[in-house]
Amino acid sequence: MEFSVKSGSPEKQRSACIVVGVFEPRRLTNVAEQLDVISEGYISNLLRRGDLEGKAGQVLLLHHVPNVPSERVLLVGCGKERELNERQYKQIIAKTIQTLNETGSMEAVCFLTELHVKGHDTYWKVRQAVEAANDTIYNFYQLKTKKQAPRRPLRKMVFNVSTRKELTLGEKAIEHGTAISAGVLLAKDVSNMPPNICNPKYLNEQSIELAETYSTLKVETVGEEKMAELEMNSYLAVGRGSDNESIMSIIHHKGAPDDQAPIVFVGKGLTFDSGGISIKPGAQMDEMKYDMCGASAVLGLMKTVAELNIPLNIIGVVAGCENMPDANAYRPGDILTTMSGQTVEVLNTDAEGRLVLCDALTYVERFEPEAVIDIATLTGACVIALGQHATAVLSSHNPLAHELINASDQSSDRAWRLPLWDEYQEHIESPFADMANLGGRPAGTITAACFLSRFTKKYNWAHLDIAGTAWLGGAKKGATGRPVPMLTQYLLNKAGVMNED
Missing domain, CATH: 3.40.220.10 (Leucine Aminopeptidase, subunit E, domain 1)
Structure with missing residues (x-):
């Protein structure tokens, strides 16, 4: 329109x-x-x-x-x-x-x-x-x-608009709103695609297509062979039960000089999550195609970033994977050595998103980022805590958390901060490994973020749990494209775009 x-x-x-x-x-x-x-x-x-x-x-x-x-x-x-x-x-x-x-x-x-x-x-x-x-x-x-x-x-x-003086504001609003809508549209389309079409390779193809469309973007592809060289054993374990290769796509937007540290977004891209050996109940399992909404949000965000040519260095990581039961699938009781060298005892193969993200979060250390924000449909506990209205924000860096909450208020893409206190870390202790991949029922959203926090010590980090906000079920079933508006607002604020007039 x-x-x-x-x-x-x-x-x-x-x-x-x-x-x-x-x-x-x-x-x-x-x-x-x-x-x-x-x-x-x-x-x-x-x-x-x-x-x-x-x-x-x-x-x-x-x-x-x-x-x-x-x-x-x-x-x-x-x-x-x-x-x-x-x-x-x-x-x-x-x-x-x-x-x-x-x-x-x-x-x-x-x-x-x-x-x-x-x-x-x-x-x-x-x-x-x-x-x-x-x-x-x-x-x-x-x-x-x-x-x-x-x-x-x-x-x-x-x-x-009421006066001619407001025409400039209105024109900027249309420019921003149109670009955000384009990103939301892409995120929705990719998320709504069925899992027999939208697999990790498809996510990679969408990333490459973006780079072919916009001159400010370029893409690196990390397949399973490269992951093995990097010892991304946790990421690889999750995809072992699937015939579809795990692929991580790295989308670079160069909007500033090389010496400006990038802002990195990491999206969980489980194109289908059966739960693996710890298989999910059959009811509404079709909606597990939406377990890649973090990755689709990163794709949508990078499209908006390129449309607006935001004057920042920005990197989007699309962590594509599929979690299926198979003779080769990883099991409860396995102990995995992550890319960081830390070990994880697997208690439940349906807590797989954090196992993919932890290696992706270690991978992005090489970019020496200003900040890293991961976006993931990570926990059902988040839906219980906040319903479908607010994205959960958890962060080890107060200024970054405040910037995200402020952006959510400005964009009306609502978010709410949950605590990440040290007391919760004890929930994921393991007698056999450095940590377990599950912390039990209490505070499930927080303990999942505690797990991720152990892989983010070298940069400022925030985690967005979008399990409740990424899609709607029932008669209105479909992806929402959130949190593309909030993250775009965060970047506009960082770039000072809103203060130009």
């Missing part, structure tokens, strides 16, 4: 549709009042008749409103004005886009970006509108024989 911003009076807009808000109870926004005046009370008369109350998400599509040059006027309920928050704002935008997409309005001018959302400026409102719009129209039809796309989809959206 094409987006743009302008500043103008509603009565002068010539478009297929003009979108204005109505607050509860039946109170017109300032823009809607202007249309009501030129239409000689047409809109207010409809409201008095009870056609629209103004509750959040209500819509009323009007045709040929008197003296209004646009073909249609879409009234959108915005709830109570004083209660309008960021969540409700995004829901209103989503409902608007859905309605326009279903009613044949191929273009529209939207005045909802002039609504007051406490604590947020024009940049935030326009960027969130772009991201919400793209999220609303997303579908995954690649493998359907009959496509279900609307006959006359919405193709162009113009966001109106």
Whole structure:
């Protein structure tokens, strides 16, 4: 979809549709009042008749409103004005886009970006509108024989801002929102692909395709032969039961001089997690294709980074692997020697993500990074703790954790910090090895991060557990593309991009 911003009076807009808000109870926004005046009370008369109350998400599509040059006027309920928050704002935008997409309005001018959302400026409102719009129209039809796309989809959206001075902010918001949406779209598409197509080789091919598209990117490929040379025995053990080769893809973005230390993102890429010998229950096992959402988020993030050409050195690591039961699969009771030299007793082969990540986290030491952030659908315990609304952040470096939480607030891609105290380390002690790969039921998200922390002593590190936020189940089953918006915001802040004006 094409987006743009302008500043103008509603009565002068010539478009297929003009979108204005109505607050509860039946109170017109300032823009809607202007249309009501030129239409000689047409809109207010409809409201008095009870056609629209103004509750959040209500819509009323009007045709040929008197003296209004646009073909249609879409009234959108915005709830109570004083209660309008960021969540409700995004829901209103989503409902608007859905309605326009279903009613044949191929273009529209939207005045909802002039609504007051406490604590947020024009940049935030326009960027969130772009991201919400793209999220609303997303579908995954690649493998359907009959496509279900609307006959006359919405193709162009113009966001109106209050003054001409805000046009620059709006244009930057569209640039950022469009690039973030492109990354989210890629992350969703890769995540939603079935595991018979999306295997570690496929992830590597997606990485190479990105590098062929953007001149700032280049890719290194680390296959099993190279992993063996590097003694990445923990990573290799997880993939031993699969016919698909484990492949780690290293995507480099050069946006700054060579002497600037890179920021590294490591994504867990279990393209299917059966649990291995400790096999999972059959119910909803199909959703274990989403155990690579950390890797797909890294792919999406690197696409956004390249689209915006962020002036930082950034490295994305896609740690592809598949965990399957087989005569050659690793077993509970095995002791693995990791790339770092530390040993791990395997208590459960379904705690495999940390075994892949620990070697990847040791591998990235060679880049002498400013910071390393891993992204992983790591623990079911995270879903129990935070549900589907917040990504868990755990870090051994307070400033990095604060930067990530701040970015989550700014981007409305929510995250919450959990503790990483030394007391939790004792949960993963083993009588036979340096540590166990499982800490038991209590504090499962934290003990998993404790495990990873033992491989991150040489740099500043944070861990994002996205087990609850990476995809939705049930009737709305599908990947979300999170936390691409939050991580992009983190990088924009690091680059000082938001402070240029």
